[in-house]
Amino acid sequence: MTQPLLLLDVDGPLNPYAAKPHRRPEGYGTHRVKPGSWVARFPRRPAEYVRPLRLWINPAxxxxxxxxxxxLVWATTWMEEANDWISPLVGLPGLPCVDWPELHQDDPDGLHWKTRHLVAWAAGRPFAWVDDESGPQDVEWITAHHPAPALVLRIDPRTGLREGDFATLRRWAEALS
Ligand SMILES: [Mg+2]
Structure with a gap:
């Protein structure tokens, strides 16, 4: 049997951006990076004057x-840049990426902007979606529209992935087979 997909967000699960600045979570390292898409947010500033983006990443x-x-599949606005900037810091190889037709668009039913696209992208394969922004309406919609099992695992962006989350992911995948 093929393995389920793990659709992985970066900001929230791997980078607990909402932790208090003076309370970097245990096990994380601080990195300051300037990916192209970040620099592009400040079109009027020369790249060397753009303040780097702070990342907290746990190499475990x-x-x-x-x-x-x-x-494993990236499901993040970082898109291909996740392979350049996140993979080496967190200890992952290059991964396939979900590419989005549009980012942050409004949804007529109040779903997260990724939800419909992830279900289409998974094309009937079981998946776990690990993100800090999913809500109950996404779980409900995925259950109704995805023809295979799906786990929507919401991560607290103040803590990032925790031991219990890894255990949940493992148990869920093992119960599938
Ligand atoms: Mg996120």
Whole structure:
């Protein structure tokens, strides 16, 4: 049986951006990066004057994710830049990326902007979606429209992925097979 997909967001699950600035979560390293898409947000400023983006990344997370019985896929606004900037810091190889037709668009039913596209992208394969922004309406819609099992795992962006989340992901995938 093919493994389920693990559709992985960056900001929230891997980078707990909402943690208090003076309370960097245990196990995380601080990185300051300037990916092209970040610099492009400040079109009137020369790149060297753009303040870097602060990232907190836990290098144990890559190996822990790779040990799970899933096929890992980036599902993040970082898109391909996740492979350039996040993979090396977190300890992951280059991963396939969900590419979005549009970012942050409003949804007529109040769904998260990723939800419909993820279900289409998964094309009937079981998946776990790990994100800090999913809501109950997304769970309901996915259950009604995705023809295979799906786990929507919401992560607190103040803490990032925790041991219990890895355990949940493992249990869910094992129960599938
Ligand atoms: Mg996020």
């Amino acid at each position: 997370h890559g190996p822990e994710l790779l040990a799970l019985p899933y096929e």
